[in-house]
Amino acid sequence: MxxxxxxxxxxxxxxxxxxxxxxxxxxxxxxxxxxxxxKPCGGGVTLKAGKLLNEIGLPIEPVDAFHKEVLVKGFGLEIEVRTSSGEYAIAVVRxxxxxxxxxxxxxxxxxxxxxxxxxxxxxxxxxxxxxxxxxxxxxxxxxxxxxxxxxxxxxxxxxxSREDIIFAIEGVSQPHEKLTFMVDAAPYGYGWIFPRGKDSNAGVGGMLEKSKEIKRSFDRLAARYKVVKAHSWIISxxxxxxxxxxxxxxxxxxxxxxxxxxxxxxxxxxxxxxxxxxxxxxxxxxxxxxxxxxxxxxxxxxxxxxxxRIIMPRIKFFFKLFVAYPEIAERYMLTSIGRVEFRDFWRWSISKLPRALIKEKLGI
Ligand SMILES: Cc1cc2nc3c(=O)[nH]c(=O)nc-3n(C[C@H](O)[C@H](O)[C@H](O)COP(=O)(O)OP(=O)(O)OC[C@H]3O[C@@H](n4cnc5c(N)ncnc54)[C@H](O)[C@@H]3O)c2cc1C
The missing domain is CATH 3.50.50.60 (FAD/NAD(P)-binding domain)
Structure with a gap:
């Protein structure tokens, strides 16, 4: 036994x-x-995950690309974020x-x-x-x-249950310069391009309940970025x-x-x-x-x-907030690499809301 x-x-x-x-x-x-x-996957390994693998004695291997900058774009806006330490934010693997x-x-x-x-x-x-x-x-x-x-x-x-499932589709795209998230690419979700040298992994994901729209979003992404060899799977x-x-x-x-x-x-x-x-x-x-x-x-x-549940249905507003207050983006990076607890980040971001709402109403 x-x-x-x-x-x-x-x-x-x-x-x-x-x-x-x-x-x-x-x-x-x-x-x-x-x-x-x-295995259908973007292959994005965050710094937090990479550090944990190092601690265990299994440094990430093989890595196709280390990305220090992350471009987030959508609704005609964009913002580039990076780790304050100068380390990579996301490593991309196959x-x-x-x-x-x-x-x-x-x-x-x-x-x-x-x-x-x-x-x-x-x-x-x-x-x-x-x-x-x-x-x-x-x-x-x-x-x-x-x-x-x-x-x-x-x-x-x-x-x-269906609400516990993210549905995602990914494939192979051309080489790209910047690792990019597209927050307007799919309803209740997002699109991504993860460059890995000779090519990129590109895809979209969102709640399973919106699977039809997600498939249509993927078709648009595939047409625009010439994505081939599509695979879909779920994330619980x-x-x-x-x-x-x-x-x-x-x-x-x-x-x-x-x-x-x-x-x-x-x-x-x-x-x-x-x-x-x-x-x-x-x-x-x-x-x-x-x-x-x-x-x-x-x-x-x-x-x-x-x-x-709060952000996804109002992604346009929250992304505008993200762009208007670059310090929110910087702090979010700290949570994604494990330096700040998500709870502290969320409370701090919510404290910015009243001013942001007034600015939005006044159009300034
Ligand atoms: C399209 C897509 C993109 C993603 N992109 C990212 C990303 O960029 N970064 C990130 O961190 N996460 C990403 N994820 C999530 C990530 O892929 C998963 O969280 C991760 O693979 C979980 O690892 P796991 O070992 O738990 O499960 P899996 O990787 O799914 O491994 C499960 C294994 O179990 C085996 N298995 C299943 N059933 C049986 C059975 N009955 N008997 C024997 N073997 C069985 C399977 O063959 C498989 O090898 C993505 C997911 C999807 C679908």
Missing amino acids: WDVAIVGAGPSGSVAAYLLAKKGYKTLILDKNSFPRY RNLFDKRLLDEAISEGAVFKRAKVLGVKREGDAIRLVGINEASRVVVGADGANSVVAVTSGLRSRW IGGHDKSIAGRSVFLVGDAAGLADPLTGEGLYYAIRSSLEVSESLDHEEPELEYRKRMEPVMRELKEKRRAA
């Missing part, structure tokens, strides 16, 4: 496998695909290569990889049986993405108020619904949750420990969800 079986070898699964195998746990990691495999390398690192630490599709989990005494394959483990980590079968069959949560953002651990089953990354409701950033949360699981398993009450360690993350995601 395995000490830990990890279902899914995306970034969350491979980081968990790397850390747990390194600690000496007999670790099995399973994926329905062989690697390298394609997920097929990035994920394969993380899995290789896990294997070199002693984790055993098997290609297999897991249909669910079932408790058998002290063990958990992986349905669909002939394996059992003391602990299971569900790292099987937004449509996690581990989450649902373990009873930790039911399927996501509903995890902040759901159960992420119980009876030796732990959920991480997209399986746990841990992505930023404002930006769709999921890589940081995938890595962070796997780090916290690996630290929790040594503990006497690992489920309790994991929940405790994840509390600040859950709180942050909850606050971002609340902010997204």
Whole structure:
């Protein structure tokens, strides 16, 4: 029997496998695909995520481009933001290569990889049986993405409701100079161009409820920026108020619904949750420990969800505010790289609202 079986070898699964195998746990990691495999993703790794990978001992590799400046544009306005420290804001990777390398690192630490599709989990005494394959483990980590079968069959949560899902489409575009976000490219969402040297990743994303409009937005983006090889997938953002651990089953990354409701950033949360699981398993009450360690993350995601509900329907107004007060943009950068708590940023930004509203009314 395995000490830990990890279902899914995306970034969350491979980081968990790397850390747990390194600690000496007999670790099995399973994926329905062989690697390298394609995963629809912009491949944007924020400085916050990059720093966490460094701390873990897995510096981001291979990286196609490091971007210090981020151009945000829409509604005829634009603003360029950068980190005050001069470090990169976003590194761009190709997920097929990035994920394969993380899995290789896990294997070199002693984790055993098997290609297999897991249909669910079932408790058998002290063990958990992986349905669909002939394996059992003391602990299971569900790292099987937004449509996690581990989450649902373990009873930790039911399927996501539509409002917990971001729908995104991405593809390959020509080379671009600047990493760009387009806040008017999709309803309740945005468009992006992430240059990576010889080409760029470009796409749009927004709430699943608006999927028809998002598809139309992508067609417009594709026509304008010659985007080819389109892939679509979902990002789950509903995890902040759901159960992420119980009876030796732990959920991480997209399986746990841990992505930023404002930006769709999921890589940081995938890595962070796997780090916290690996630290929790040594503990006497690992489920309790994991929940405790994840509390600040859950709180942050909850606050971002609340902010997204206010900002997204009024994106034009908020973007004008962003441009009119460059210090808001600068401070937002500090939250995105982990230097300022989102809660403090949000409170501070809201304090600017009354003056901004008066200026807007007076047209000055
Ligand atoms: C279009 C798009 C663009 C995005 N852009 C960004 C970005 O620029 N930056 C960012 O930070 N985040 C981005 N995200 C989010 C990011 O891709 C995810 O948050 C991240 O991949 C989560 O990692 P994970 O390891 O939890 O899940 P995944 O990467 O989804 O990995 C899950 C793995 O589980 C395997 N699996 C699934 N079911 C089973 C099963 N039953 N049995 C065995 N294996 C199984 C899958 O094959 C897969 O390899 C984007 C998402 C989308 C859809």
